[in-house]
Structures are given as C-alpha cells and as structure tokens.
Amino acid sequence: MTQSSTTPISHNSRVTKEQAPVHSRAERKARNANIRGRFGLVLYVVLLLLPIYWLLNMSFKTNTEILSGLSFFPADFTLENYAKIFSDSTWYMGYVNSIFYVSMNMVISLLVALPAAYAFSRYRFIGDKHMFFWLLSNRMAPPAVFLLPFFQLYSSVGLFDTHIAVALAHCIFTVPLAVWILEGFMSGVPREIDETAYIDGYSFPKFFVRIFIPLIRSGIGVTAFFCFMFSWVELLLARTLTSVEAKPIAAIMTRTVSASGMDWGLLAAAGVLTIIPGMLVIYFVRNHVAKGFALGRV
Amino acid sequence: MQTKVENNKAWFLVMPVFLIVAFSAIIPLMTVVNYSVQDIFDPQTRYFVGTEWFKQVILDSRLHEALLRQFIYSLTILTIEVPLGICVALMMPTKGRGASIALILVAIPLLIPWNVVGTIWQIFGRADIGLFGAFMSYIGVDYNYASNPTDAWLTVVLMDVWHWTPLVALLCYSGLRAIPEVYYQAARIDRASRWAVFRYIQLPKLTNVLIIGVLLRFMDSFMIYTEPFVLTGGGPGSSTTFLSQALVQQAIGQFDLGPAAAFSLVYFLIILLVCWVFYTTIMNMQKDK
Amino acid sequence: MAWMSWTLPTALFFIGIGVILVGMTTWQILSPCVERRGFLPLATTRGDRLFIGLLSSAFIHLAFVALTDVNIAVATVLCAFWMLILMRWG
Numbered sequence: 001m002t003q004s005s006t007t008p009i010s011h012n013s014r015v016t017k018e019q020a021p022v023h024s025r026a027e028r029k030a031r032n033a034n035i036r037g038r039f040g041l042v043l044y045v046v047l048l049l050l051p052i053y054w055l056l057n058m059s060f061k062t063n064t065e066i067l068s069g070l071s072f073f074p075a076d077f078t079l080e081n082y083a084k085i086f087s088d089s090t091w092y093m094g095y096v097n098s099i100f101y102v103s104m105n106m107v108i109s110l111l112v113a114l115p116a117a118y119a120f121s122r123y124r125f126i127g128d129k130h131m132f133f134w135l136l137s138n139r140m141a142p143p144a145v146f147l148l149p150f151f152q153l154y155s156s157v158g159l160f161d162t163h164i165a166v167a168l169a170h171c172i173f174t175v176p177l178a179v180w181i182l183e184g185f186m187s188g189v190p191r192e193i194d195e196t197a198y199i200d201g202y203s204f205p206k207f208f209v210r211i212f213i214p215l216i217r218s219g220i221g222v223t224a225f226f227c228f229m230f231s232w233v234e235l236l237l238a239r240t241l242t243s244v245e246a247k248p249i250a251a252i253m254t255r256t257v258s259a260s261g262m263d264w265g266l267l268a269a270a271g272v273l274t275i276i277p278g279m280l281v282i283y284f285v286r287n288h289v290a291k292g293f294a295l296g297r298v
Numbered sequence: 299m300q301t302k303v304e305n306n307k308a309w310f311l312v313m314p315v316f317l318i319v320a321f322s323a324i325i326p327l328m329t330v331v332n333y334s335v336q337d338i339f340d341p342q343t344r345y346f347v348g349t350e351w352f353k354q355v356i357l358d359s360r361l362h363e364a365l366l367r368q369f370i371y372s373l374t375i376l377t378i379e380v381p382l383g384i385c386v387a388l389m390m391p392t393k394g395r396g397a398s399i400a401l402i403l404v405a406i407p408l409l410i411p412w413n414v415v416g417t418i419w420q421i422f423g424r425a426d427i428g429l430f431g432a433f434m435s436y437i438g439v440d441y442n443y444a445s446n447p448t449d450a451w452l453t454v455v456l457m458d459v460w461h462w463t464p465l466v467a468l469l470c471y472s473g474l475r476a477i478p479e480v481y482y483q484a485a486r487i488d489r490a491s492r493w494a495v496f497r498y499i500q501l502p503k504l505t506n507v508l509i510i511g512v513l514l515r516f517m518d519s520f521m522i523y524t525e526p527f528v529l530t531g532g533g534p535g536s537s538t539t540f541l542s543q544a545l546v547q548q549a550i551g552q553f554d555l556g557p558a559a560a561f562s563l564v565y566f567l568i569i570l571l572v573c574w575v576f577y578t579t580i581m582n583m584q585k586d587k
Numbered sequence: 588m589a590w591m592s593w594t595l596p597t598a599l600f601f602i603g604i605g606v607i608l609v610g611m612t613t614w615q616i617l618s619p620c621v622e623r624r625g626f627l628p629l630a631t632t633r634g635d636r637l638f639i640g641l642l643s644s645a646f647i648h649l650a651f652v653a654l655t656d657v658n659i660a661v662a663t664v665l666c667a668f669w670m671l672i673l674m675r676w677g
Contacts, residue, residue, distance in 0.1 A: 054428065119311035176319070
C-alpha cells in the first residue's frame, strides 16, 4: 500500500497483469475519489467560514486590540460589544423591528400564496401563464426601479415607517417566490387525492385545510424559510420605507458606523447577531431545504 | 400538465396574490412612467417633456459604462459560480448526519443580510485589520480595494462568489439527490468512468436546476446593490458602479426624478426581456419532457 | 392620486393597455385560442404574441428615440403595423 501511493501508474499496470479482482481496484479508486471529495469539501467550507469566523473573532475584541494587529484569537476576550447592543434600545429595537416585519411578511406571503399556488398547480384558466410570468418578473425586477415612488405610495396611504409597510413591500419578491416553490411542491401531490376527497363530500376549504396542507407541510416550511431569508437580507426597501419606529437593524448598522467613526468591534458584534436568526431557521428546515432550493421541482 | 382542469373560478384563488403584488408593483410602475415624461420640481410645478429624458438616458455614456460593467460582472460571476457550485455539490455527502451539517454550513452565507456581507468583506479585505488583505500583502501583492480599481473588482467578484456559490451548490445538490441509486448501479456494472457518470447521468439531471440557478443568479447579480455599496461605494471612481447603484445615485443622490424614472424603465425593460427569454426556455424544456 | 403626477398621454397609454387586456380576455372567452406556430420560432398563443409585440414595440420606440430625431408618432404607427403582422401571422 505504501508503494502504491508513491508509484501509482506502475502499480496499477501490475495489478492488471496479476489479474487482481477488478472491483477492488474500482472500489479503491472510488474510495480515493471520496476522500479527495471530503477533503475538497472541508477546504471549501473552511474558506467559506473564514470571513465569518473573522467577524466573530473581532466581535470579542476591544477596538484597541483590533487596530493593534492581527490575531486568530482574542487576547483580551470581551463581551463589551454585545453588552453595548443589548443595553441600548436603539440597537436592540433594530433586531426586534427586523424580526417583526420579516414574520409579518412570512405570514402574509404564505396566506396569499397557498391558494394561488393551488390554482396554478391544478387548474387552467384565462391568462394563467401570463399571470405566472408577471409574478416571476416581479421577483426579478430590481427594487431600485420601484424605489422612487415607494416612499410616496406608502406615505400617501399613511403607512410610512410602519412594519406592515416593509412587510408589504417585501411581498413583491417573496410572494412570487412562495407561489413558485409551493406550486412545485403541490404538483408533486397526485390529483387523485383531491378527487377522492371531493367525492367523500369535503368542501374545498375543508379539504384544503384538513388534507392538503398537512400533505405539503415540508413545502410550507421551506417556503416560510425562503420568505424569511429574502426578507431578512434585504436592505434597500426596508431602509427607504422606515425612519424611526420600524427601522431595521441593517439600517441602524450603517448609520451608527458612520456617526461614531468606525467602531469595528461593535460593528462586528452587530453583524454576528444578524447571522444567528438565519442559522436557527435553517436548522428547523434542514431536512427539506435541499428540495426547496430547487423550488420543489426535482 | 395535461391533467389540469379548465376552470376560470381559479381566478378567485389567485386574486389575493394579484392584489397584493399589484399594490406594490403596478402603482409604482405607473408612477415611474408618469415621472419619466415630466420635469418635476415639486408636485405642483411640473412640465411635460415627452421623450427627452429617455433620449438623454439612452445616450448617457455613464449608463453605457454601467451597463457594460454589469454584463461583464454578471458573466464573470456566472462562469465562476456555476462550475464551482457543481463541484461543491458533487463533493457533498448525500446521506446521514454529515449531509445535514454540510448543508447548513454551506447555506450560511445566504442567510446573512446583504449589508453585513458587505461589512464582512470590508473588514476581511483591509490590510490592517482583515485576514485576506493582510494575507495579500504578506505574499507581496500590493492590494487595496479602496484605491485600486482592479483590486476593487477582484474583491467584489470574490465576495459574490463567496456569497452566492452556495445557492448554485444547493440547487445542484438537490438535483443530484433526485437521481435514483439504480442509475449509479448500472454505471458500476458498465464500469463507467467518473467522468462518464458525470457527463451522462448527473449532468442531464442537473440541467433543470441549473437553468433555475443561472436565471436566479443572473437576475440577482443584475440588481446587485447593497454589497458593493457597503464595500466600495461604487468606487474607486465609478469602477464598481453597477446599474442599481447608478440608478439610486441619480434618484436619491441627485433627486432627478424624471431621468431616474426613464432610467428605471429602460432597466426594467432589459430585465423583462431577459426574464422572458429564460422563462420561455424553462417552459419549453418542461414541455419536451 | 396627486402624488402619482398623472399626465394625459400616460393616462391614455394605461387606459389603452387596460382596454387591450379586457378585450383580449373577452375574445378568449368568446373564442378560445389554440397554441400555434407562425413565423416566430416557437409555438405561441394570442396572449404570448401580444406580449412579444408590446415588448418589442417598447424596444423599437426606445431605438427611435435614441437613434433618430423623427417624431415618436412614426414609431408608434410602425409598431401598430408590426403588432398586426405579429398577431395575424406570428
């Protein structure tokens, strides 16, 4: 075995001559490829996590330590940055605001997308394809395009600087996505189930809530996850539609940083705290999220 | 596809979605169209100018540059992210505890708010406090993303690859998981090479998810705003100013409502065209199946 | 509504689009259309051809505005003919 690793080519040819069982060679090759794959994956994940680790590392340092040089571990471990965030209401309210409008968006998106996705997956109706395309084009349209009138629109209906305004604005891309994903999941459910239920005397609402929704539970979970994800990460609309009451954490970060002249430790701590909700949410849907990433279409 | 029932009452189910999206999409779009043909000083003082803003916007060289930059950028990240994403997906374990852990770890960058992504790379790329910047100067490269356009480009591309390759990887991963084990067994019996397995079994199964991936990545990179805004602010000069950035500068920065609206519409039409091409391709492929 | 800064031409434009959509829907109800293939390289329904026509008309208008000083009405007339050809033979 030690020899084989140094001179693989001659070894291989000798094995063929000796009529060694073919499958063992193939297996070894497969195992080697597997090990190489694992190694590559670990390398990739390490590179992926390195910037995040750096942020985490910085969040436990004092500003003097950050600016005095590089180190992989905080020499002077401090929780001061976090303490500052949790003791100042303008900071922690940012998180509350963000979570509040993201949850609202999630609920609204699911409520309206569920029946629509059912319609798209089960029925043909006038303009269905165009409607679907129109929804999709809204998912793809840059928020910057709509930015200009958004402020006036939400001011004119008296919703400026409220959570519901941001939640509604984010619907423009979460609702199409939710319809798209749910339609994929629903198309995987055989039509016979619907028909049997109707024959058994279920009305549509009763069938939908009692039978159909439990069937696509995992799809709903994944959809909620995606709504969360895209609403949580968005800044441009959330920042434009809020000023004080509903200001998201992302906007608070940008403002405070420029005002206090780069408080790196605090910035890092705030950044780390924005990553945590996402990790919690993905943990809950980890078994279904792979299918969700293909929008339910595998 | 054939089993769908003709039923126009289905419109009642779609109505809520239509109303909620129309509120945030159609009304603003109409307003943008209105703005684009007027010179607006304030709501009372406005003049109809016809197509003047469109002419100005289409002939504006800054926008040509931004558009060109945008296309180069989108194509660059696609050529890096798609192959890399496929490789990562092929390496990910499909079963057991390792699969969940790998999935969660790979997905982390997708869940970070976009401005925090910018912040992370802003810190990471600095030579004085960031690991990447320090590493670059350690190996003797004069690297500074804030003053050198090439370095700024490199950092923005690297950031996007870091941020969005996981999406391609997870899409492909879900495509790979859907391949029945029987296919691999058949390949083993035929003693197919690793490449042959990839080329004739895995890649055909991936086409569908890859189109979705390319669509999402192309569109999202076409509207990229927050990350470069935080990282470089579009600079140095205007070397990393992409379309959304240029638009926001004009709309909010200079408050030129008319030109900004005309710009929005041109931008929107381009998006609509690309989106339609992709959508038609996806739909026709599903029909062929 | 004041903040939307309506003007007569844009109002007419949107009314026109609305009328076309309503008309297309009624037409579809009265005589449902089947997907067919014309000179376009893909099978289309009436609605598809309408969308292709409108989108291409928008680009034709933009090209006219950018490249020539001809009155925009010329482009509009041209697009109307283009739409007719597309709807009939596309």
